[in-house]
Amino acid sequence: MINITINGKQLEVEQGTTILDAAKMVNIKIPTLCYNPDLSPWASCGLCIVRMAGSAKMVRACITACEPNMNIITHDPEIISVRRTVLELILSNHPDDCLQCPRNHSCELQDLASDFGLRDAPYKKVLNNIPVDDSNPAIVLCPEKCIRCGRCVKVCQEVQNVWALEFLGRGIKGKIASAADAPLGESPCIKCGQCAAHCPVGAIYERDDTAKVWSALQNQDIHPVVQIAPAVRVALAEEFGLPPGTVFTKKIYAALRRLGFKTVFDTNFSADLTIMEEGSELVKRLNEKGSAIPLITSCCPAWVDYLEKYYSDMIPNFSTAKSPQQMMGAMIKAYWAGKAEVDPSKVYSVSVMPCTAKKWEIKRNDDMKSAGSGYDVDIVITTRELARMIKQAGIEILKLDDEEADSPLGPYTGAGTIFGVTGGVMEAAVRSAYYLVTKKELSDVNFKPVRGLEGVKEGEVDFGNGTKIRIAVAHQMGNIAAVLDKIRAAKDAGKEPPYHFVEVMACRGGCIAGGGQPYGATDEIRKQRTVGIYSDDEKSKYRCSHQNPFISQVYKEFLGEPGGHKAHQLLHTKYVERPLYIK
Numbered sequence: 001m002i003n004i005t006i007n008g009k010q011l012e013v014e015q016g017t018t019i020l021d022a023a024k025m026v027n028i029k030i031p032t033l034c035y036n037p038d039l040s041p042w043a044s045c046g047l048c049i050v051r052m053a054g055s056a057k058m059v060r061a062c063i064t065a066c067e068p069n070m071n072i073i074t075h076d077p078e079i080i081s082v083r084r085t086v087l088e089l090i091l092s093n094h095p096d097d098c099l100q101c102p103r104n105h106s107c108e109l110q111d112l113a114s115d116f117g118l119r120d121a122p123y124k125k126v127l128n129n130i131p132v133d134d135s136n137p138a139i140v141l142c143p144e145k146c147i148r149c150g151r152c153v154k155v156c157q158e159v160q161n162v163w164a165l166e167f168l169g170r171g172i173k174g175k176i177a178s179a180a181d182a183p184l185g186e187s188p189c190i191k192c193g194q195c196a197a198h199c200p201v202g203a204i205y206e207r208d209d210t211a212k213v214w215s216a217l218q219n220q221d222i223h224p225v226v227q228i229a230p231a232v233r234v235a236l237a238e239e240f241g242l243p244p245g246t247v248f249t250k251k252i253y254a255a256l257r258r259l260g261f262k263t264v265f266d267t268n269f270s271a272d273l274t275i276m277e278e279g280s281e282l283v284k285r286l287n288e289k290g291s292a293i294p295l296i297t298s299c300c301p302a303w304v305d306y307l308e309k310y311y312s313d314m315i316p317n318f319s320t321a322k323s324p325q326q327m328m329g330a331m332i333k334a335y336w337a338g339k340a341e342v343d344p345s346k347v348y349s350v351s352v353m354p355c356t357a358k359k360w361e362i363k364r365n366d367d368m369k370s371a372g373s374g375y376d377v378d379i380v381i382t383t384r385e386l387a388r389m390i391k392q393a394g395i396e397i398l399k400l401d402d403e404e405a406d407s408p409l410g411p412y413t414g415a416g417t418i419f420g421v422t423g424g425v426m427e428a429a430v431r432s433a434y435y436l437v438t439k440k441e442l443s444d445v446n447f448k449p450v451r452g453l454e455g456v457k458e459g460e461v462d463f464g465n466g467t468k469i470r471i472a473v474a475h476q477m478g479n480i481a482a483v484l485d486k487i488r489a490a491k492d493a494g495k496e497p498p499y500h501f502v503e504v505m506a507c508r509g510g511c512i513a514g515g516g517q518p519y520g521a522t523d524e525i526r527k528q529r530t531v532g533i534y535s536d537d538e539k540s541k542y543r544c545s546h547q548n549p550f551i552s553q554v555y556k557e558f559l560g561e562p563g564g565h566k567a568h569q570l571l572h573t574k575y576v577e578r579p580l581y582i583k
Helices: 019-025 077-092 108-115 151-159 194-198 210-218 230-234 236-240 249-259 267-287 301-310 312-317 324-339 383-392 414-420 424-438 477-492 523-538 549-559 565-571
Strands: 002-006 009-013 049-052 058-060 071-073 139-141 165-168 175-178 204-206 223-228 263-266 347-353 379-382 456-464 467-475 501-505
Touching: 002 019, 009 019, 019 071, 049 077, 077 108, 139 175, 151 165, 151 194, 151 477, 194 204, 210 223, 210 347, 210 379, 210 383, 223 249, 223 267, 223 324, 230 236, 230 249, 230 267, 230 383, 230 414, 230 523, 236 383, 249 263, 249 383, 263 267, 263 324, 267 324, 267 414, 267 424, 267 549, 267 565, 301 312, 301 477, 312 477, 324 347, 324 549, 324 565, 347 383, 379 383, 414 424, 414 523, 424 456, 424 467, 424 501, 456 477, 467 477, 477 501, 549 565
Parallel strands: 002 071, 223 263, 223 347, 347 379, 467 501
Antiparallel strands: 002 009, 049 058, 049 071, 139 204, 165 175, 456 467
């Protein structure tokens, strides 16, 4: 520990602490644009400059470590003047269409311009007139608005290990672009949306599909149906001023009905359905000699895209079970429509997801048309898009009375809701797989070895009778390679696989911090959203998927048995090797 002084305040910090982090300890905010707590600092924007008392030299707080007896000044007239000039220079190369920008009122540059009271434009406006790239089914790239902070490049390369984005050119002609300046839709992009989630301005954002949903809601000839994902319920409230992790699921149901949806379902139900199919698949593979082990989860579409591109040799290990979104889409048109006497061809199926890659998943292959009435899910909107729709409709969601989801595809168990966090799919699967193997209920359904933000988590489940299942959970795409390479190495050496079951989620923390969630996710916010997910689980009447009486009803009335013929026809899919670059 060392002693330092910041703006006259003395404090003790651990050696190696940056000036930026030390200032936060005494509630001093140093402005930044390129800095993000998820990323390694690289001091590109120059806004975080500070000085030592008695020195004219300025240093960048985000990368400068505190030293013993430092006397730091974070704000004085000259420092503020330099920061102001930096902002004016950035704005001289930035469009002024804030009212039309998707980041209006959630833009870090806009906030700083307001904080500094920028009213004049002392420098000549120079724009490069770079066209918008909308070739990607999930993400739109608007390089004209790029401020070259580097966040998207760092998260794509260092955190996600995808390398779909890079810097091209230098100086004022520099720009953000996909690798080799190919259209983003032809790049290695896996549509996870972490670039958009980390961009401070409107240079990268989700494809906005709300206009299509509004059109459907106004069409009297169709029946609009909606489903909401597990992670939406612990994040949407942030868009209406409530703390992260606030669970107000029943108000979301009510708001969706006010928007005009005739039927409201919950993806948590189909998460329970996924566990029945995936759990049965695991048990079958463990019992059949020569089956591909480990079984690897397939709920995350960005992860599916990544595996098909980078690890296609492991396709046999992938669970054939569709994601909960796609299972719900199939069940709505193939099962519920007949039960409700609604023409499936008139059903317009909308999905509200925390994930931008879900926009791609709905048309991933022909298996996504299994119900026979077009694509099983017609359109996907993100949590952010739903928030905008609720605001546009003038719905005061916080004042709505609670409402329930529609049956039979609405009621869910706690296992369904924990799909929204890293480790949740594994924990839900363990709860039901234990029952499927032993025909006994777990005495304690809380499987804590898979919880938390550690990049790779490992554990072992004892099913009794000598049956022990080795598991691994990985989240944040850059952590995945270590697990997969370990599996590959064992296979190449002719050894027993290191795991029997592996869960993968592309985004740090899982879906609670997906690319379509409210902006500004940090580990602290991820933890708060995670607490909300587990509180919803703990309050559930049933906490294991196989205990859901409506799941039992669906199998009895329609599907037959888990893994059976009809279930495979509607609820399972296949995978193919995909090229990194589309020619």
